Amino acid sequence: MNGNPKNATAxxxxxxxxxxxxxxxxxxxxxxxxxxxxxxxxxxxxxxxxLSNLVRQAxxxxxxxxxxxxxxxxxxxxxxxxxxxGFAGMLAALMMTRFGMGIFPAVxxxxxxxxxxxxxxxxxxFDGKVPPFIATLGSMTVVRGVIMLISGAxxxxxxxxxxxxxxxxxVLGVPSLVLVWFSAAIVAGFIMRKTVFGRNIYAMGSNxxxxxxxxxxxxxxxxxxxxxxxxxxxxxxxxLTMRLANALPTAGNGYELDAIAACxxxxxxxxxxxxxxVGTVIGAMLMATLRNSGTLxxxxxxxxxxxxxxxxxxxxxxxxxxxxxx
Amino acid sequence: MEHVDIVKMTGISKAxxxxxxxxxxxxxxxxxxxxxxxxxxGAGKSTLIKILMxxxxxxxxxxxxxxxxxEITGPSVAKQLGLGAVYQExxxxxxLSVGENFFLGKLPTKNGLVDWATVNSVARETLEQLDxxxxxxxxxxxxxxAQQEMVAIAKMVHERAKLVVFDEPTALLTTEETDQLFExxxxxxxDGVAVIYISHRLEEIFRICDTVTVxxxxxxxxxxxxxxxxxxxxxxxxxxxxxxxxxxxxxHKGQNVVLEVRGLTKEPRFRDISFELHQGEILxxxxxxxxxxxxxxxxxxxxxxxxxxxxxxxxxxxxPESPQDGINMGIGFLPEDRKxxxxxxxxxxxxxxxxxxxxxxxKLGIIDGDEKKNRALRYIDELRIRTPSMVxxxxxxxxxxxxxxxxxxxxxxxxxxxxFDEPTTGVDVGAKMEIYKIFEALTARGASIILISSYLPxxxxxxxxxxxxxxxxxxGIVGNDATEEExxxxxxxxxRKGTKxxxx
Numbered sequence: 001m002n003g004n005p006k007n008a009t010a011x012x013x014x015x016x017x018x019x020x021x022x023x024x025x026x027x028x029x030x031x032x033x034x035x036x037x038x039x040x041x042x043x044x045x046x047x048x049x050x051l052s053n054l055v056r057q058a059x060x061x062x063x064x065x066x067x068x069x070x071x072x073x074x075x076x077x078x079x080x081x082x083x084x085x086g087f088a089g090m091l092a093a094l095m096m097t098r099f100g101m102g103i104f105p106a107v108x109x110x111x112x113x114x115x116x117x118x119x120x121x122x123x124x125x126f127d128g129k130v131p132p133f134i135a136t137l138g139s140m141t142v143v144r145g146v147i148m149l150i151s152g153a154x155x156x157x158x159x160x161x162x163x164x165x166x167x168x169x170x171v172l173g174v175p176s177l178v179l180v181w182f183s184a185a186i187v188a189g190f191i192m193r194k195t196v197f198g199r200n201i202y203a204m205g206s207n208x209x210x211x212x213x214x215x216x217x218x219x220x221x222x223x224x225x226x227x228x229x230x231x232x233x234x235x236x237x238x239x240l241t242m243r244l245a246n247a248l249p250t251a252g253n254g255y256e257l258d259a260i261a262a263c264x265x266x267x268x269x270x271x272x273x274x275x276x277x278v279g280t281v282i283g284a285m286l287m288a289t290l291r292n293s294g295t296l297x298x299x300x301x302x303x304x305x306x307x308x309x310x311x312x313x314x315x316x317x318x319x320x321x322x323x324x325x326x
Numbered sequence: 327m328e329h330v331d332i333v334k335m336t337g338i339s340k341a342x343x344x345x346x347x348x349x350x351x352x353x354x355x356x357x358x359x360x361x362x363x364x365x366x367x368g369a370g371k372s373t374l375i376k377i378l379m380x381x382x383x384x385x386x387x388x389x390x391x392x393x394x395x396x397e398i399t400g401p402s403v404a405k406q407l408g409l410g411a412v413y414q415e416x417x418x419x420x421x422l423s424v425g426e427n428f429f430l431g432k433l434p435t436k437n438g439l440v441d442w443a444t445v446n447s448v449a450r451e452t453l454e455q456l457d458x459x460x461x462x463x464x465x466x467x468x469x470x471x472a473q474q475e476m477v478a479i480a481k482m483v484h485e486r487a488k489l490v491v492f493d494e495p496t497a498l499l500t501t502e503e504t505d506q507l508f509e510x511x512x513x514x515x516x517d518g519v520a521v522i523y524i525s526h527r528l529e530e531i532f533r534i535c536d537t538v539t540v541x542x543x544x545x546x547x548x549x550x551x552x553x554x555x556x557x558x559x560x561x562x563x564x565x566x567x568x569x570x571x572x573x574x575x576x577x578h579k580g581q582n583v584v585l586e587v588r589g590l591t592k593e594p595r596f597r598d599i600s601f602e603l604h605q606g607e608i609l610x611x612x613x614x615x616x617x618x619x620x621x622x623x624x625x626x627x628x629x630x631x632x633x634x635x636x637x638x639x640x641x642x643x644x645x646p647e648s649p650q651d652g653i654n655m656g657i658g659f660l661p662e663d664r665k666x667x668x669x670x671x672x673x674x675x676x677x678x679x680x681x682x683x684x685x686x687x688x689k690l691g692i693i694d695g696d697e698k699k700n701r702a703l704r705y706i707d708e709l710r711i712r713t714p715s716m717v718x719x720x721x722x723x724x725x726x727x728x729x730x731x732x733x734x735x736x737x738x739x740x741x742x743x744x745x746f747d748e749p750t751t752g753v754d755v756g757a758k759m760e761i762y763k764i765f766e767a768l769t770a771r772g773a774s775i776i777l778i779s780s781y782l783p784x785x786x787x788x789x790x791x792x793x794x795x796x797x798x799x800x801x802g803i804v805g806n807d808a809t810e811e812e813x814x815x816x817x818x819x820x821x822r823k824g825t826k827x828x829x830x
Contacts, residue, residue: 202672211681213649
């Protein structure tokens with residue numbers, strides 16, 4: 001052994017740094033360039049007010065994208081997140097307004113209800129062997145219908161002040177919603193990197209059969225992955241309801257696309273086993289920054305949409321070119 | 327006038343960044359000749375073929391087709407020149423019909439619509455020419471791998487290829503299918519088509535080839551008529567070692583029974599299988615494709631559930647419900663298709679080695695990072711896994727090193743019984759020897775091995791005893807002094823004297 005392992009460890013440590021730098025480095029550079037350019041050239045961008053607004057806008061998509069990362073790394077996709085957002089928010093709002101529940105139990109019921117959507121996704125995907133795209137397309141539609149039914153397709157307002165005020169809170173100048181996002185990101189990142197569950201997700205995304213033959217319980221892990229995704233979007237749903245001070249039956253419509261975009265821009269591969277939480281957070285920030293400075297510059301929102309669409313494709317292209325070089 | 331040398335490649339060199347893949351290699355293939363191309367992985371066989379097929383460009387050298395010097399600048403040029411190849415992975419469209427695949431990209435039309443009648447009749451005619459009974463209306467993916475290969479060949483016949491390259495064509499075929507393939511190759515030969523045949527299975531080279539060219543480390547070693555070489559000579563040309571060296575491993579078979587199987591049954595795959603495995607023993611398992619070998623070991627491991635039977639490991643009853651149960655009893659399973667079942671290719675060496683033990687080295691679900699590193703380093707060191715670092719993705723490693731990673735995974739899980747299912751398919755002689763060294767090291771530690779292999783010399787050379795299966799039945803257990811013929815008889819359902827067994 002004579003000192004050889006030490007060498008290898010040092011080398012391994014270096015390679016790990018290099019590896020994550022390649023994975024997330026490019027997108028970080030793109031983000032920083034865009035951010036600095038916006039700070040210099042866009043009037044009103046680099047002000048405390050605007051910056052706190054920017055991260056607040058990024059936070060809801062950011063939280064959803066955390067759960068989406070789990071699903072995408074497992075080589076799946078979750079189209080039902082937007083409906084979970086709406087369902088959790090609506091459920092909590094109805095509990096407070098119609099049943100007079102306290103904030104805490106109402107939010108808890110919202111989160112449980114939303115998470116159940118994910119559990120069902122996991123069951124349909126694993127036990128029913130339905131492709132994730134189809135399974136979650138189905139639950140997305142079903143759950144949206146349920147939201148319409150329970151709300152009578154009407155907005156629910158009259159939420160308690162102490163509930164809606166949470167969205168306006170700041171801690172040391174940091175908006176509360178952003179704190180929620182970052183705390184969730186730290187937890188999610190920790191799970192992916194350091195826990196058995198996290199490593200299982202990568203293994204399953206790379207090769208489910210190899211994972212099974214290595215003694216990994218695929219059923220529990222698939223349930224966990226989709227439930228986690230739904231839990232994240234349910235949290236996002238509560239955050240959205242706080243921010244809007246109302247529960248809209250259409251809340252969360254189309255959010256799945258932004259979340260997928262954040263993951264993909266952040267380096268996640270729809271083929272599975274590739275993607276990190278850090279990448280996804282940067283991806284979400286990048287999209288929000290582009291939207292924010294575009295709006296400040298008075299760029300036509302439709303043009304902005306074209307730019308964001310192009311960004312998604314370019315991000316994947318860069319990734320492909322880099323892989324090809326290796 | 328047609329030239330007798332269909333293809334002549336002279337002084338071909340090709341360098342990739344950092345590697346000289348080919349150095350002044352020659353290859354001449356005559357009309358109606360089956361020309362074997364052999365060499366270890368990395369010898370330059372596929373680079374040479376890719377240059378011929380226009381996938382790579384040569385740095386130096388000349389290529390003549392029918393005596394004319396040509397520049398093969400792309401795959402379409404090769405196709406126009408009448409050069410075709412059948413690869414191990416079929417490069418046709420699996421979701422389209424056989425007939426459609428024949429006309430891929432140039433479907434005949436009638437009044438602007440696809441002329442299906444012509445498509446199917448032309449395809450049928452060509453298939454019949456080769457004595458193939460395949461309905462051209464079937465979807466390609468509904469055919470067996472062998473049939474798909476036949477379709478690929480028929481397509482080249484239809485395109486009037488002058489030269490067809492077969493790259494490891496039998497890797498996925500059964501014995502009968504291989505016979506059928508060889509029949510077709512003979513037919514191509516009679517029609518004056520030149521054939522280049524690449525295979526790791528040297529016995530096939532002797533069966534089908536007229537001439538053989540050996541490459542080693544990108545260099546041309548020699549071209550000889552097959553009648554003038556034997557297997558020993560060919561191998562020593564390829565690796566510079568002799569045959570006896572390859573299978574010489576130290577034996578460590580002990581007396582203790584570690585695994586006892588009684589009456590194991592899973593209909594319709596296999597029935598009433600009973601055997602014992604001793605400590606330090608290598609038990610070979612032989613049978614033709616479909617004999618149920620793999621199904622038996624999967625049931626022992628817990629990947630599938632048997633209908634009946636008893637499994638005892640170290641005196642303890644073992645009723646596996648899932649792979650986890652097999653793992654807990656100390657079984658390590660190394661499936662036939664490493665890439666599909668054994669490894670998580672996109673993950674690091676470190677992750678793969680620890681995949682099974684993560685729950686053990688974690689507290690409250692959180693993995694002990696130091697332990698993970700130490701374990702990975704230990705096995706990289708012990709098994710000499712050649713990897714730049716432990717965070718290297720395993721898909722960047724060579725076949726032999728990937729196999730070592732899988733072995734490490736099970737050593738790490740403290741396995742005592744290792745089941746290897748076809749561990750040496752698709753690896754070259756050098757990597758095979760490394761794998762055999764692993765067997766030796768494992769048995770020296772007191773581990774036992776069940777070795778499934780379709781390659782008889784390997785089973786006879788390595789195993790202490792050989793269990794032979796035929797159509798889901800245990801045909802017999804013989805010692806390693808048995809002859810190839812005896813084993814083949816058992817595997818074909820004949821008893822050792824040569825009469826077909828009566829089955830009620």
